[in-house]
Amino acid sequence: MESAVEVQGLTKSFGATSALSGLDLVVPRGSTVGLIGPSGAGKTTAIRMIMSILFPDSGTLRVLGCPSAVAVKNRIGYLPEERGVYRKMRVNAFLSYIGRLKGAARADVEASAARLMTRLGLADALKAKCEDLSKGMLQRVQFVAAVINQPDLLILDEPLGGLDPVSVRILKEIIADEQRRGATIIFSTHVMAHAEELCQQIVMIHQGRKVLDELMAGLRRQYYLRSIHLEPLDPAADLTALQGIGGVQRVQLTTDGCDIRLVEGTDPATAIRAIAALIAPARIEVSRVRLEDVFIRLVAGESGTEQSQKALRTHLQGLAAEGATI
Amino acid sequence: MMRRIWMVAARDFRATIASKGFLLGLFVMPVLILIIIVAIPRIMNSRALQVRGDVAVIDPTGSVLPLLRTALAPTAIAARRLQAGRLAMPPMGPGALPQGFARPAGAASLPLLKILSLPPDTQASQEKPWLIQADARQQPSHLALIVIHPDSVVRGPVATSYGSYDLYVSKSLNEATESVIQDGVQQALIAARLKASGINQDALQSALHVAQPNAILVVASGQRSSNRVISRLLPFACGLLLFIGVITGAQILMTSTIEEKSSRVVEVLLAAVSPLELMWGKLIGQFGVGLVIVAMYIGLGVVGLAKFSLLRFIDPTLVVDLLAFYCITYLVFGALMLSIGAAANQVADAQSLMAPIIMLLVLPYVLTPFIGQAPNSPFSIAISFIPPVNTFGMLARLASSTPPPQWQVWLTLLAGLCAAAAAVWFAAKIFKIGLLMHGKPPNFATLIRWARMA
Numbered sequence: 001m002e003s004a005v006e007v008q009g010l011t012k013s014f015g016a017t018s019a020l021s022g023l024d025l026v027v028p029r030g031s032t033v034g035l036i037g038p039s040g041a042g043k044t045t046a047i048r049m050i051m052s053i054l055f056p057d058s059g060t061l062r063v064l065g066c067p068s069a070v071a072v073k074n075r076i077g078y079l080p081e082e083r084g085v086y087r088k089m090r091v092n093a094f095l096s097y098i099g100r101l102k103g104a105a106r107a108d109v110e111a112s113a114a115r116l117m118t119r120l121g122l123a124d125a126l127k128a129k130c131e132d133l134s135k136g137m138l139q140r141v142q143f144v145a146a147v148i149n150q151p152d153l154l155i156l157d158e159p160l161g162g163l164d165p166v167s168v169r170i171l172k173e174i175i176a177d178e179q180r181r182g183a184t185i186i187f188s189t190h191v192m193a194h195a196e197e198l199c200q201q202i203v204m205i206h207q208g209r210k211v212l213d214e215l216m217a218g219l220r221r222q223y224y225l226r227s228i229h230l231e232p233l234d235p236a237a238d239l240t241a242l243q244g245i246g247g248v249q250r251v252q253l254t255t256d257g258c259d260i261r262l263v264e265g266t267d268p269a270t271a272i273r274a275i276a277a278l279i280a281p282a283r284i285e286v287s288r289v290r291l292e293d294v295f296i297r298l299v300a301g302e303s304g305t306e307q308s309q310k311a312l313r314t315h316l317q318g319l320a321a322e323g324a325t326i
Numbered sequence: 327m328m329r330r331i332w333m334v335a336a337r338d339f340r341a342t343i344a345s346k347g348f349l350l351g352l353f354v355m356p357v358l359i360l361i362i363i364v365a366i367p368r369i370m371n372s373r374a375l376q377v378r379g380d381v382a383v384i385d386p387t388g389s390v391l392p393l394l395r396t397a398l399a400p401t402a403i404a405a406r407r408l409q410a411g412r413l414a415m416p417p418m419g420p421g422a423l424p425q426g427f428a429r430p431a432g433a434a435s436l437p438l439l440k441i442l443s444l445p446p447d448t449q450a451s452q453e454k455p456w457l458i459q460a461d462a463r464q465q466p467s468h469l470a471l472i473v474i475h476p477d478s479v480v481r482g483p484v485a486t487s488y489g490s491y492d493l494y495v496s497k498s499l500n501e502a503t504e505s506v507i508q509d510g511v512q513q514a515l516i517a518a519r520l521k522a523s524g525i526n527q528d529a530l531q532s533a534l535h536v537a538q539p540n541a542i543l544v545v546a547s548g549q550r551s552s553n554r555v556i557s558r559l560l561p562f563a564c565g566l567l568l569f570i571g572v573i574t575g576a577q578i579l580m581t582s583t584i585e586e587k588s589s590r591v592v593e594v595l596l597a598a599v600s601p602l603e604l605m606w607g608k609l610i611g612q613f614g615v616g617l618v619i620v621a622m623y624i625g626l627g628v629v630g631l632a633k634f635s636l637l638r639f640i641d642p643t644l645v646v647d648l649l650a651f652y653c654i655t656y657l658v659f660g661a662l663m664l665s666i667g668a669a670a671n672q673v674a675d676a677q678s679l680m681a682p683i684i685m686l687l688v689l690p691y692v693l694t695p696f697i698g699q700a701p702n703s704p705f706s707i708a709i710s711f712i713p714p715v716n717t718f719g720m721l722a723r724l725a726s727s728t729p730p731p732q733w734q735v736w737l738t739l740l741a742g743l744c745a746a747a748a749a750v751w752f753a754a755k756i757f758k759i760g761l762l763m764h765g766k767p768p769n770f771a772t773l774i775r776w777a778r779m780a
Contacts, residue, residue: 053596053762070600078597084590088341101333101598145594 003062004029004153004184005050010059012045019045020208023059027186027201029152032179034195035188036291037205043188044081046205047157050186051078064153074103077151081158081188083142087131091117091141094130095148102149109148116144120170136163143171147178154178157188172198192291204295211298219294226264227287228271231257233280245274259287330599334607339614342578351574352619356626377437377503379469382453386446386476389522393514394472400436403506406513437503439469450492457496469499470507479518488519556639561698561722564648567623568721569691572655573684575616576663579608580676583667592761601758608664609750613656620652647724647735651717654742658714659687661749665756665773675767690718697722701730710738713745752777 005027012020020042027033035043048054050061052069063069069076085094092113099109117123120140125133133141143159156175160168175198178185189195195202202219204212214222232239239258242251247266252259262271268286276284342348381398385391396402444453450473457468475489491511495504520527586592595604624645631637662683670676690709697706701723709719710730720738723730755777760768768776 048593048762051597052600053593055758073598073600076597078594080590080593080597082590082593084586084592084594086341086586086591087589088345097333097337098594098598101330101595142594146597 002029003027004031004064005186006062007046007050008060010046010049010061011057012042012049012054013057018208020049020056020205023205023208023210025203025210025213027184029184030179030182031201032175032185032187032199033201033203034199035186035203035205036190036192036195036295038190041190041205042208043190043205044157045208047078047155047186047188051076051155072153074149075152077146077149077154077183079143079146079156079159083139085130085138085142088129090127090129091122091133092126095141095145098145099148102151104149112148112150113144116147116174117141119174120144120167136167139163140167140171143174147174150181151183153184153186155186155188158190159187160189160191160194192295196291202291204291204298206295206299212294219291226262226266226268228260228262228268228275229254229257229283229285229287230260230275230279230281231283233282237279239279241278242275245271245278247271247274257283327600327603330603331607331610334595334599334604335610335614338582338608338611342582342612342615343618348578348615352622355570356622376435377439377469377500379437379467379499380440380442381470381472381507382442382444382456382468383472383474384444384446384448384450384453385474387474387479387518388446389479389518390474390511390514391441391443393517394510395441397510397513397517398439398441398507400438402513403436403510406509437506439503439507450494454494457494468496469503470495472507472511474515478515479522488515491515556636557725557727558695558698560640560644560725561701562695563627564644564721564725565691565694565718567620567627567648568652568655568718569687570623571616571620571652572659573687574619575612575656576660578615579612579660580663580667580680581673582612583608583664584670584673584676587668587670587761588672596761601761602754605664605754605757609657609660612660613653616652616656616660617649620648624648641729644725647721650739651721651742654739654746655714655717657746658742658749659683661746661753665753665760668753668757668760669763669768669773669776671764671767679768679770679773686714690715694718694722698726701726701728707734710734711741713741714749716745717742 003026005025007023007025010020010023010025011018023042023046025046035046037043045054049056050063050069052063052073061067064072064075066072089097092110095113095117096106096109099112100106104112114123114126117126120143122137122140122144125137125141130138130141139162143156146156147154154175159175160171163171175185175187185198187195187199196216199216201215202212203210230239230242239251239253242248242258242260247263248260248271249263250261252261260271260275262268272284272286275281383391383394385394450471453471457471459468471494473492473494475491477485477489478491479488481488493504493508493511517527520530586595592604599607628637631640663680666676666679666683670679693709697709697719700706706719706723707730710716710723711734712719716738720730720735724735756773759776760773
């Protein structure tokens, strides 16, 4: 598949701080790629370089077939993490200005603005001044500005942070519509559940380095089928006995039972039968591993201490909570 | 690319021109100038209370008193004031100033002085208490006591100079009326002395008066009228126009850039245009704003000069020169202010960076009257070639009564264009890096490091 974005060895430092080191990335056309990682991982820096807003210290990139995004800015929609509007401008004038800067005709821009604003429940706000809108409303206006020119490449940096559940649902629907239209989407977030839901490919960045670049399907195969959750019928059952079953790598006790980690290549169906034969289950199922768990495993390592994994998880959950309440 | 630059420029221009603050600033300054020129003297005149009171005179010569009565009559006082006004404002040709425009301050309230004659042998010490007595209406109308010296009209046989007079005043006498009395006594004494010497005063005054013509400036292309006052004022006026246009455009450019940066809208813009396109768009937009201001002041100036029939003293090519130098000066200072705006996080951060640039803008403007007076001095010539102050220097010289050679004008333009190119290059580097930089306020060392990095 032809690539919408190709990045090789992208490196950027700010003074002594390395923001990104040697990032390689290929985003196929028409795909939705989740760029995930905690705050400060280097996601926004990578996006700004893809957008030719920042310029790399070294490395090369191609965007929609061009060596720089400058030549194809009309074909890119971008919602930056740090939102901004001209506060004294009216919403329709702001959207028209941004749309026309991207080469769209005034009439098309106005029609798109009206349609999208209506869908987002903001039809009445079109003639209002930006300064009169709430933060959540402004965020939706800026999302409209990003998609108003029907871009071939849509880059969304933390698009769902701080929105109410209804707005999140509508925005997800619009993102899905853009996917169906054929747009390539790069979706940056530190709320991994959002990426899990929307993306076909996941790129994890940690401390300026790429730690994972996989298709979601591959991730599910690789991680989702390697963990089984068991709730025993008898709460007093000796769960340590499970460690003796062939293919079981580790048994971790939980409040309601245990999580059983399987050795790579073990058939989960065989393992479930063996477990059920040894301890009568009240409930037994293949665990749905979250991206957050994958990230923690990759960053803290399989051999990482429980404490370090817990600290990292708390950090990520704190960020996700911030993202949900901003 | 050009389309996007024009779109950014048009938005910036419209946003500034339509803002209440700008409109207020645009019209407040001319109104203030108008008030200073026309309204304030009228208001002051209208509010000045007419002074009425008595002036006692002891005249042992017997010849000064009648002349003093004439000299302190309201008509004589008014005539002296008019004469003083004419001396302050040399003749300007056929189109005289409108009535009332050049009227000296206070003309509306001439003092009404009653001259009381005291016996020639009266002792001044006896009459001094009179000055602190109020009249029957309890009003302080006893204003002054004048004691003419006996030798003030005719010198003594061995004396080389005339005697004078003593003046005792009450505390209710104001400074302006005291001057009127002193002028009156002086005029009366001179008239008495001339009469005593057998000299015809009218003939003497006529012989002493030489009418000043307007100089005709002769240049290779012909000749034109010149006027000393206009020649003195014009360099300063041109410098002021250049200063106002540039400082307004450049300052709005800086603050709007800081606002866009702090409101984070700049990243949205950079998603649609390149940093260079954004920079040029903003530069051009605020250039237009400055041009509106300059054009408005030129228009007001032309209307004012035409009203007073002074337009013929202005060389029309000066307007072209002014616009050319405005372009160059704006580019230099606008680009520098833009780079500060891109680097600073808030207006307070920009203050320390702005100070030396404002100094560079103010200094040549302050020097323009001096350059205009000595347009071909080594200092004036040197300053015409040193960017970024060269445009002010050359404009002041062009507006003076002795314009510089044309090759010097071209050299100034060339030096100015080089400075503008360097300033825009520097601004482009800072703009590229600074726009998305937040945190510690930058200093000049940081700016230079960014320029090297970009």
